[in-house]
Amino acid sequence: MTEPTTDGRRLKGEQRKRELIEATIRVVARDGVAGVSHRTVAKEAGQPYTAAAYYFKTIDDLLTAALTSCMEEDAERLRRLADEFTGPVEGLCDLAELMCRVVAAPARLLAEFELYLLAARRPELRAATRHWLAAVERFGRRYTDDPVRLRVLAGTIDGVLMQALLTDAPPGPREWEEVLRAILLTTAPGRESGR
Numbered sequence: 320m321t322e323p324t325t326d327g328r329r330l331k332g333e334q335r336k337r338e339l340i341e342a343t344i345r346v347v348a349r350d351g352v353a354g355v356s357h358r359t360v361a362k363e364a365g366q367p368y369t370a371a372a373y374y375f376k377t378i379d380d381l382l383t384a385a386l387t388s389c390m391e392e393d394a395e396r397l398r399r400l401a402d403e404f405t406g407p408v409e410g411l412c413d414l415a416e417l418m419c420r421v422v423a424a425p426a427r428l429l430a431e432f433e434l435y436l437l438a439a440r441r442p443e444l445r446a447a448t449r450h451w452l453a454a455v456e457r458f459g460r461r462y463t464d465d466p467v468r469l470r471v472l473a474g475t476i477d478g479v480l481m482q483a484l485l486t487d488a489p490p491g492p493r494e495w496e497e498v499l500r501a502i503l504l505t506t507a508p509g510r511e512s513g514r
Contacts, residue, residue: 336375343382344426382437387446390451393451410461410462418479419490422489428483452473456473471502
């Protein structure tokens with residue numbers, strides 16, 4: 320008889336943690352990493368101050384959870400694209416559409432870059448960013464094994480996403496496809512491209 324109550328509490332606890340993580344992402348997008356405190360996150364989530372401190376003992380724990388959540392979600396979407404690969408041209412279209420969806424949520428994208436930069440300063444936060452880069456590479460390997468192209472792909476995706484935050488006209492699917500095609504479908508000197 321106590322098992323359903325325990326499961327219910329656990330589910331409620333997981334839901335509260337999720338709400339706090341999403342609130343952290345919103346606070347980071349609005350105020351930057353410096354704006355994150357237990358109090359501001361709890362208020363943003365509509366929860367008591369004690370909830371944020373209960374689930375995340377330190378601000379580092381909260382930021383780590385937010386960074387991991389953002390990067391893991393994006394990495395998982397990209398891994399699925401790589402696994403459901405339908406062909407070279409179709410794959411580029413699918414990735415272009417995914418990148419347009421990422422750009423369509425600028426607040427979340429801004430938070431991701433804030434957290435990305437935090438990981439650059441703090442090595443213990445880099446696991447999630449490595450998962451993102453590995454997912455980009457996994458997708459790119461559908462086209463090439465060239466390590467230079469794979470690195471250019473990751474740098475280009477991150478760079479175009481960053482530029483999208485700085486412009487009033489972010490790239491659409493066609494522009495993303497052209498950029499991806501230039502990296503993955505053109506022939507490099509002395510190398511074959513595409514599969």
